[in-house]
Structures are given as C-alpha cells and as structure tokens.
Amino acid sequence: MSSSPTRFDRGHTDDLMTFLTASPSPYHAVATAAERLEKAGFRQVEETAAWDGTTGGRYVVRGGAIIAWYVPEGAAPHTPFRVVGAHTDSPNLRVKPRPDSGAHGWRQVAVEIYGGPxxxxxLDRDLGIAGRLSLRDGTHRLVNVDxxxxxxxxxxIHLDRGANDGLKLDRQRHMQPIWGxxxxxxxGDLIRFLADGAGLDAEDVTGWDLMVHSVEPPAYLxxxxxxxxxxRLDNLLSVHAGAAALAAVATAGTEPAHIPVLAAxxxxxxxxxxxxxxxGPLLGTVLERSVHARGGTYEDRARAFAGTVCLSSDVGHAVHPNYAERHDPTHHPRPNGGPILKVNVNQRYATDGSxxxxxxxxxxxADVPWQTFVSNNDLPCGTTIGPITAxxxxxxxxxxxxxxxxxxSARELCGADDPYLLANALVAFLK
Known part of the structure; x- marks a missing residue:
C-alpha cells in the first residue's frame, strides 16, 4: 500500500465518463459505486442484520441510495465522522404505472415529469430506458436499454411559427415519447419488451421504477x-468523486483521523x-448504528455528531457568457477554476464562516484552487441536501x-479538470 491517498488527474475524468454511461438511473449509480467500493475492500451489510464494530469498509444500499463508511484502526465510539453528501437522481422523464399509450398510428410511452428538467x-433526442423491475419474489432486476x-x-416550425419567440410545452400533451x-x-407491451430483454417472464414483474435517458455518450468538447x-453531471459527478475519494482514503495505508463517509x-x-x-432517517441511523456497533453510548453518539462535518457536494452555476446579468456581479465561477463554495445567508446553502x-x-x-458562488439578489436561490442534513x-x-x-438539461457542461480537482479536495477532507 502507498503511504498517502491517490492524487487524481485527467484519468479521473475519463473514469467519470465511464461511470456516467454505466449509471442511467439512481439504481445503476448505486450498483456501480458499490462495485467500485467492493474492489477497494468494502463489503455490504444488510440493514436487517446485526452489525459488528470491526475495522474496515462497509456500505448499505437502500433503493437508489448508498451510505458507505470506513472504520480505521483504533477508532473510538465517539470518533467524529467526515461525510461527503451527494445525490444519485437527476431530472428526467419517468414511466407511469400504465405506460402503454398512443394515438393516430403512433405507439407511445406514458411518462411523468420528474424534478425540474x-x-x-x-426534444428530438435519442432516448433509452433504464431502471429496475420488481419481481414477484421480492427481488429486483436492473434493466438498461442503452x-x-x-x-x-x-x-x-411550419406548424408553430412562433416557436422561436418562446416555446411553451404542455407537460401532459407534449412530452410523451414515441417508440413505434x-x-x-x-x-403490458413495454414491460414485456423489457422483461424479455432481461430474460424474465413478464408475469413475474409486479412493479417498476423506470426512466428515460439520453443515449449520446459523454464527450470532451x-x-x-x-x-x-x-x-447527469447533476449530480453523479459528485457521487463518483465521493466514491473515488473514499476508496482512496481507505486504501492509502495511513489511517484517517476521522471516520470517512459517503452518503449518496x-x-x-x-x-x-x-x-x-x-x-429521511437513513444517514442518522447508519451513523448511530456504527457508534453503537463499536460499543458506544448515547453520550458517544452525541460527541461523535458534535465533531462531525459534512461537505454537501452538488453542481452549481458557472457564469454564462450569454447571460452574465443573471449572475452576481462579483462572483463569476469559471470552468476549470476548481470546486466552488456555495453561500446563501438565507440557508438555501448551509455554509457559514467556520x-x-x-x-x-x-x-x-490538496493544492486545489477554489471559487465562491453566490446567487444574484434578484433571483431565487436553489438548494441542496446541505441545509436538510444540518x-x-x-x-x-x-x-x-x-x-x-x-x-x-438532458446534457450538461463542465470543465474537464474540475471533477478531479473536486476529488482531490474530498480526499484531503476525508483523510
């Protein structure tokens, strides 16, 4: 083993592209992250099983979420955590419970709008479909038609001459994709099609969580x-960076001072x-069970949480060259300028001076440059898991x-260096 964690370079961004392609849904993202953590020595623990307090890497999977942590040698029950928080979902179109529809000779798939895409x-984009099928025996099967x-x-344009003056889309009528x-x-046509592709009997499929995705692969530009x-840079970029950083710290050969955690x-x-x-209670439950598995008491849990810090990592806005007036005039984050610190005094972001x-x-x-983001006062500020976690x-x-x-957007844009700069900063934070 090396005496210090890996330092990431442009190869990390190459790997991010592979990760994004393999992760068209939150369920695929969790499975891909878990596979990478397994290679770093982590092992899955079931929530229904009793946990022990032995050292090493563990992770819990629940649906489209994963919590992973590494207990170093000599960790006391009150040892604080260092948490990288992120999320696995992205705005998209999701398949309805009765997906088969159509009109005027076209077969369509009924979808619902997820999030704020x-x-x-x-529009006019080649789309695949991915997610999970729930089976009669209580198991799940991932599917991906890529x-x-x-x-x-x-x-x-001939049928809507005003389209370029401001396109207005009706979410119910205008966003239903065609597929034949x-x-x-x-x-049952869609589910039969997916079940056949997965080698399943459609009669065994009793539920599904499915969504569409762009099949155009990631690319340098x-x-x-x-x-x-x-x-899906929002926010699999952060999930990938967090998993890579956690694996690097766990395999460095030098035990971290805290208990490093990835919460996606x-x-x-x-x-x-x-x-x-x-x-929900997932993160708190996992951290508390880790304390108790190491023989800790309520007092140890309180001490550990009091010393814990979370970096809530999510994408933010780079200054847009065509809409610079929409940004704060003194805060213009740029691509490849390093990760951004997100600030909002109204607690849309959880950052304070400390x-x-x-x-x-x-x-x-980590010898990584960084920038600051603040919203324009005339525009509402988005939010993250940060204030919720705090x-x-x-x-x-x-x-x-x-x-x-x-x-x-169905396809987002960032600096090619920023993913590995973020990962290097996360390594320094976690170790």
Missing part, C-alpha cells in the same frame, strides 16, 4: 478538449422527502460543488 432539452428506443418529437407504430394500444459534455441519497430533485432521501474554513483548509492541503442531524455542513452550464 429543462423540458426542451429532451440504444435509441424513444423520442419526444418537436412540432415543426401501430393503431392498437397493447396493455472544445478546441483543446477542456470541457466535458455529459448527462435519492430524490433530491423533488425535495428529499422519502426513505432514501436526505430528509465551514468555509474547513473547505479552504482541505483545498489548501438541520436533521445537527451536523455542521458546508455546501460545495463544481461549476457547470445547462444545469437540469
């Missing part, structure tokens, strides 16, 4: 390939109100991320 970015299967066709031709709607264009939640894009979202100091120290130790668990939390353009 840029709807126009899903080829052009569906398309949401835009109305021709036929006059009759055949109930620009004259000097200094930009990365890809789907589902349902951030619609408020985190679920058993796998940041507003949190800024923690983040600055990590970046300084309020629910009483954990000091700092909001950070990577600056990007086209947030919530």
């Amino acid at each position: 840029l709807l126009n970015s899903w 080829r052009p299967l569906l398309r949401v066709p835009q109305l021709a 031709l036929g006059d009759d709607v055949r109930e 620009g004259r000097d390939r200094e930009l990365l264009a890809a789907p 939640f589902d349902h951030e894009e619609n408020g985190s109100e679920s058993d796998t979202g940041a507003h 949190g800024r100091a923690v983040f600055a120290a990590a970046c300084e130790e 309020a629910r668990h009483g954990i000091r939390t700092v909001d950070i991320g990577v600056a990007c353009l086209s947030m919530h």
Whole structure:
C-alpha cells in the first residue's frame, strides 16, 4: 500500500465518463459505486442484520441510495465522522404505472415529469430506458436499454411559427415519447419488451421504477478538449468523486483521523422527502448504528455528531457568457477554476464562516484552487441536501460543488479538470 491517498488527474475524468454511461438511473449509480467500493475492500451489510464494530469498509444500499463508511484502526465510539453528501437522481422523464399509450398510428410511452428538467432539452433526442423491475419474489432486476428506443418529437416550425419567440410545452400533451407504430394500444407491451430483454417472464414483474435517458455518450468538447459534455453531471459527478475519494482514503495505508463517509441519497430533485432521501432517517441511523456497533453510548453518539462535518457536494452555476446579468456581479465561477463554495445567508446553502474554513483548509492541503458562488439578489436561490442534513442531524455542513452550464438539461457542461480537482479536495477532507 502507498503511504498517502491517490492524487487524481485527467484519468479521473475519463473514469467519470465511464461511470456516467454505466449509471442511467439512481439504481445503476448505486450498483456501480458499490462495485467500485467492493474492489477497494468494502463489503455490504444488510440493514436487517446485526452489525459488528470491526475495522474496515462497509456500505448499505437502500433503493437508489448508498451510505458507505470506513472504520480505521483504533477508532473510538465517539470518533467524529467526515461525510461527503451527494445525490444519485437527476431530472428526467419517468414511466407511469400504465405506460402503454398512443394515438393516430403512433405507439407511445406514458411518462411523468420528474424534478425540474429543462423540458426542451429532451426534444428530438435519442432516448433509452433504464431502471429496475420488481419481481414477484421480492427481488429486483436492473434493466438498461442503452440504444435509441424513444423520442419526444418537436412540432415543426411550419406548424408553430412562433416557436422561436418562446416555446411553451404542455407537460401532459407534449412530452410523451414515441417508440413505434401501430393503431392498437397493447396493455403490458413495454414491460414485456423489457422483461424479455432481461430474460424474465413478464408475469413475474409486479412493479417498476423506470426512466428515460439520453443515449449520446459523454464527450470532451472544445478546441483543446477542456470541457466535458455529459448527462447527469447533476449530480453523479459528485457521487463518483465521493466514491473515488473514499476508496482512496481507505486504501492509502495511513489511517484517517476521522471516520470517512459517503452518503449518496435519492430524490433530491423533488425535495428529499422519502426513505432514501436526505430528509429521511437513513444517514442518522447508519451513523448511530456504527457508534453503537463499536460499543458506544448515547453520550458517544452525541460527541461523535458534535465533531462531525459534512461537505454537501452538488453542481452549481458557472457564469454564462450569454447571460452574465443573471449572475452576481462579483462572483463569476469559471470552468476549470476548481470546486466552488456555495453561500446563501438565507440557508438555501448551509455554509457559514467556520465551514468555509474547513473547505479552504482541505483545498489548501490538496493544492486545489477554489471559487465562491453566490446567487444574484434578484433571483431565487436553489438548494441542496446541505441545509436538510444540518438541520436533521445537527451536523455542521458546508455546501460545495463544481461549476457547470445547462444545469437540469438532458446534457450538461463542465470543465474537464474540475471533477478531479473536486476529488482531490474530498480526499484531503476525508483523510
């Protein structure tokens, strides 16, 4: 083993592209992250099983969420945690319970709008379908049709002469993708198609969580390939960086001073109100069980949480060259300028002065440049899992991320260096 964690470079961004392609749904993202952690020596523990307090890496999977942690040699029950928080979900189109529809000779798939996507970015784009099928025996099967299967066709300019003056899309009528031709709607057609592809009997499929995704692969962009264009940068970029950093710290050969944790939640894009979202009890339960598995008491739990810090990592807005007036005039984060510290005094982000100091120290130790993001006062500010984590668990939390353009588009854009700069900062924070 080396005496210090790996230092990431552009190869990390290459690996991010592989991760994004393998993770078209939160369930795939969790499975991909778990596979990588397994290679670093982590092992899965079931929530229904008794946990022991032995050292090493563990992780828990619940639906589209994963919590992973590493207990170093000599960790006391009151040892604080260092948490990297992120989320696995992205705004998209999700399949309804009765998906088979159509009209006028077209076969269509009925979808519901998930989160707050840029709807126009899903038009005239080759789409696949992915997610999980729930089976009669209580198990699940991941499915991924990663080829052009569906398309949401835009109305021709000849039939909407005012489209370029401001396109207005009706979420119910205009966003239903086509996937074939036929006059009759055949109930169960989509599920039979997916079950056949997975080698399953459609009669054994009793439920599904399915969504569409762009099948265009991630790519470097620009004259000097200094930009990365890809789907689901919000927020699999942070999930990938957190998993890579946790694995690097766990295999470095030098035990960290705290207990490093990756907490990747589902349902951030619609408020985190679920058993796998940041507003649920999952993180607190896992951290408390870790304390108790090491022989800790309520007092040890309180001491550990009091010393814990969370970096809530999510993408933020780079200054847009065509809309610079939408940004704060003195805060212009740029691609490849390093990770951003996100600040909002109204607690849309959880950062305060002490949190800024923690983040600055990590970046300084990692020799990583960093920037600050603040919203324009005339525009509402988005939010993250940061304030939720701070309020629910009483954990000091700092909001950070990577600056990007086209947030919530089917295809987003960031600097090609920023993913590995973020990962290096996370390594310094976790170790």
